[in-house]
Amino acid sequence: MLNHIKVPYVAHWSFGERLPILEEGTSDPLSIEYALETPAALVAHKLEYSSLLVSNRASYVQAAIRGPRSRVETPRDRYEFDVFVSYERDDRKFAIDLINELTSRGLRVWSAIPRLEHGADNTSLMSEALARSRNMVALVGSEPTKWIESEYRQFLARSLRNER
16 A cells, blocks of 8 residues: 555655646656545545555546545445355255355355256356356366356456456
């Protein structure tokens, strides 16, 4: 955090001139303007959401620039579920225990247990749930089933797209 909020001394700006942020742009990470913009965003956000500042400074600063009515979107806001639980039929009891434990800790969990119809094609339902889940837990035996492998590949592909 300290690396994000330290402001370097620049002699040119120490004699009462206009604010550097008004005189120059803020795109150069080595500039005084860039350095001043970060603590200003912290103040604008009332020192909240500092984890977003560390992970994505640009989004944090842009949310502050948009004004007080805009709220910083946190990773939890973007997803309906915190965890998607994928399991094999033989692991159903363990999956239920895991789901109950995660839910008791305040996490929003998606699992097939109460949702899928036996014998129906649930592919689209599973794909939608994966897209709305922040994390995935896969309970895998000695060899993953084709379903778990498919879910994992979908989740991984979505995660990689989101990182770009």
